[in-house]
Amino acid sequence: MKRATRGPKAAPAEKGLVMSDSISLSLPLDRARLAALEAGDACLLTGPLFTLRDAGHVRLMAELEATGGALPYGLDGQAIFYAGPTPEAAGRPFGAVGPTTASRMDFAAPALHRAGVAATVGKGRRSPEVRAACRETGSVYFVACGGAAAYLAKCVASSETVAYDDLGTEALRRIQVVDFPVFVGVDVRGNDVYDLV
Numbered sequence: 723m724k725r726a727t728r729g730p731k732a733a734p735a736e737k738g739l740v741m742s743d744s745i746s747l748s749l750p751l752d753r754a755r756l757a758a759l760e761a762g763d764a765c766l767l768t769g770p771l772f773t774l775r776d777a778g779h780v781r782l783m784a785e786l787e788a789t790g791g792a793l794p795y796g797l798d799g800q801a802i803f804y805a806g807p808t809p810e811a812a813g814r815p816f817g818a819v820g821p822t823t824a825s826r827m828d829f830a831a832p833a834l835h836r837a838g839v840a841a842t843v844g845k846g847r848r849s850p851e852v853r854a855a856c857r858e859t860g861s862v863y864f865v866a867c868g869g870a871a872a873y874l875a876k877c878v879a880s881s882e883t884v885a886y887d888d889l890g891t892e893a894l895r896r897i898q899v900v901d902f903p904v905f906v907g908v909d910v911r912g913n914d915v916y917d918l919v
Contacts (some may be wrong), residue, residue, distance in 0.1 A: 723845065729877060743901070750799045750891040751840045753860050759906045765864065765901040770845070772797060772884070773805045775822055775892040781885075782894070786837055793837045794798035795884050800836070803866070804844035806891035807881070815881035820871025821845040823864065824907075827853050835861040843870040847916050848908055864904035865915065877902040 735795060736883055749769030759765070776783065785794050811817030818862075824831075824844030831842055833856035841854045845868040856862060866874065878897050885894040907915050 725800060744910050746844060747900075748799055749802060749899070751862075753840065756840065756860060756862050757910050759862060759909050761906050761909045761915040762774045762918055763906040765904050765906065767801070767843075767864070767904060768900050769898065769916075771801050771805045771897050771899050771902065773807060773818045773819070773897060775804060775806045776826055777889050777893050778886050778890045779827050781889075783833065786833060791833075791837050793834075793839065797834075798838035799840050801841035801843060801864070802839055803897075804842065807875070807878075807895070808871075809896075811875075814875055815878050816875045818871035819875045819897075821866040821868055824848055831855060831863075835859045843904060847914065849850070851881045853908050853912040856910060860907055860909060865906040865907035866904050867903075874902065898916050 733832050737859055744766045744767065745759070746766050749767055749771055776897040786792075804824055804827055806822065807819040809817060821844045823846045824842065825846055825848065827842070827844070828851065829847040831848070831852045835855040840857040841864055841866040843866050845865060848863050853861065877899050879900055880898045882896050883893050884896050887893050905915060
């Protein structure tokens with residue numbers, strides 16, 4: 723597994739957070755790479771990431787039911803980031819894009835993992851049902867740092883609305899991220915980082 727080589731060469735004023743010994747992961751995620759991750763591993767995500775929050779999950783679940791379990795919008799094998807980005811600022815797609823509390827999406831996560839979503843990104847603990855779904859499907863939950871939304875926005879290169887535009891900040895968006903810092907919150911064995919601290 724390739725480890726990111728980040729250290730003193732990164733200009734602190736420009737790069738901000740430095741996660742040495744982080745695992746670099748390309749999105750969409752490869753299930754074999756996910757299987758090698760352990761709860762607590764620091765990772766840097768690069769590639770397409772989908773943002774979606776509460777209201778969007780209600781709509782997505784209705785569509786999932788209507789299609790008999792087939793994921794729409796190219797979400798199979800992808801990662802969903804529980805976030806509601808702010809408007810464009812300083813020449814970037816968003817002024818801020820931070821994680822929202824993941825447990826609010828626990829009603830949908832098991833079904834989405836079983837349908838093919840490879841990972842979710844948020845903050846806070848997940849329910850036993852979500853941890854079980856990660857075990858059953860070889861999926862993971864990543865934890866992003868709450869309170870760092872302005873920094874995380876600097877990791878977003880572009881954004882496009884995919885669906886639910888009428889939901890505003892809760893629309894389904896495909897964003898391109900570069901070295902987006904996360905930790906493995908729940909690994910494919912169902913291990914929970916919050917049990918380790």
